[in-house]
Amino acid sequence: MPKKSTELSALSIAKIKATGRHSVGGVDGLCLNVEGNSRVWILRATVGKRLDKDGKLKSHRRDIGLGPYPEVTLAEARAKATELRLQIRNGIDPIRHKQEQREALLLQQRREKTFRECAKIVIEKKTLELKNEKHIAQWSSTLETYIYPVIDNRLIGSITKTDIVSALEPIWIEIHETAKRVRGRIETIFDYAKAMGYFEGDNPAQWKGNLEPILGNLKQESRPHPSLPYKQVAAFIQDLRQRIEISPKALEFAILTACRSGEVFGALWKEIDFKNNIWIIPKERMKADKKHRVPLSQAAIRLLDQLDK
Numbered sequence: 001m002p003k004k005s006t007e008l009s010a011l012s013i014a015k016i017k018a019t020g021r022h023s024v025g026g027v028d029g030l031c032l033n034v035e036g037n038s039r040v041w042i043l044r045a046t047v048g049k050r051l052d053k054d055g056k057l058k059s060h061r062r063d064i065g066l067g068p069y070p071e072v073t074l075a076e077a078r079a080k081a082t083e084l085r086l087q088i089r090n091g092i093d094p095i096r097h098k099q100e101q102r103e104a105l106l107l108q109q110r111r112e113k114t115f116r117e118c119a120k121i122v123i124e125k126k127t128l129e130l131k132n133e134k135h136i137a138q139w140s141s142t143l144e145t146y147i148y149p150v151i152d153n154r155l156i157g158s159i160t161k162t163d164i165v166s167a168l169e170p171i172w173i174e175i176h177e178t179a180k181r182v183r184g185r186i187e188t189i190f191d192y193a194k195a196m197g198y199f200e201g202d203n204p205a206q207w208k209g210n211l212e213p214i215l216g217n218l219k220q221e222s223r224p225h226p227s228l229p230y231k232q233v234a235a236f237i238q239d240l241r242q243r244i245e246i247s248p249k250a251l252e253f254a255i256l257t258a259c260r261s262g263e264v265f266g267a268l269w270k271e272i273d274f275k276n277n278i279w280i281i282p283k284e285r286m287k288a289d290k291k292h293r294v295p296l297s298q299a300a301i302r303l304l305d306q307l308d309k
Helices: 010-014 074-089 094-111 115-129 133-151 161-172 176-196 207-215 230-241 246-257 261-265 298-308
Strands: 020-023 030-035 038-051 057-068 278-281 292-295
Touching: 010 074, 030 074, 038 074, 057 074, 057 094, 074 094, 115 133, 115 176, 133 161, 133 176, 161 176, 161 207, 176 207, 230 246, 246 261, 246 298
Parallel strands: none
Antiparallel strands: 020 030, 030 038, 038 057, 278 292
C-alpha cells in the first residue's frame, strides 16, 4: 500500500518556497508545484492505459492542473482533486472531459447566430458577385420587408420550414415573382449557415419536396412588353428629338445602338472613340462579362455631339 503524504495545513503551504513538487496530503497525488514565482496546484493521477514504446499497455499517469496558488486555496484544491478522483474512479478522463465541454461550448456559441446576422454576411458576399446595384439592393429590401418581420433575430438553427411558410404564404399569390426570388435568397442564406455549422439538417427553404407541396406552383401568363412597329420608329425618334430632357436622348441612343438600358445609363465619355466611331463598353457593365465594341452610326455621333455642347 503506497505511503500516505502528511496532510499539510494552509500555514505550512504558505511557507513553501523551494523549487519543486511538494505533496500536500489530504488527497492522493495533490501537489504544489513551485518554479520561481509560479506556484500551481497539480493532481498527479493514473488515468486509463497507454501504449509504451514497446507497444505494451501500461498505466497512464497524467498531471492535471487545478489552478494557481493562492488564487485557488488549499481547501479548494483538495475539493477539486477529490472531484477529479471520483471522475477517474467512474471511468472518466478529466482532461478529455474538459476538452469535450470546451468544444461543446464553442459549438454552441457558433450556432448562436441569428438569421439577420447570416443574411448580412451573405449580402456582403453577393455585393462582390453581383454587378447590378439594383439587384444588390433588392436582397436587403425584400428581406427587410417580407422576412425579417417574421424571423428577424431568431437563431438560425431554430428556424423551421413552418416559419418559412409563414413568411412566404402571404405574398405567394399576390406578388408571386418577388416571393419566388425571396425564397431563393432564404435558401442561399441557409446554405451558408449550414456550411458554417450554424445550422444542421435539411434546408427549410428548399423547394423540391419541401416547400413545393405546401405553397404550390402557380401558372404564370407570359406578358411581354409590346414592341413598336418598325414603320413607326422614325416618327417616334422625331418625337424624342423634340424633347430636351436627358431621358429621351438616352432612349434614342439605346435605339440607335441596340444596347440595353443599363449599358446606356452607365456610359462615360471616355468610352467613346470619336476617331473610329466606336463605343467600347467595359466588361464590368456587360451581362456576358466581356468588353463589347459598338459601332456608332452617324446619327448616334450627331446625338453625342449635341449632348457634348
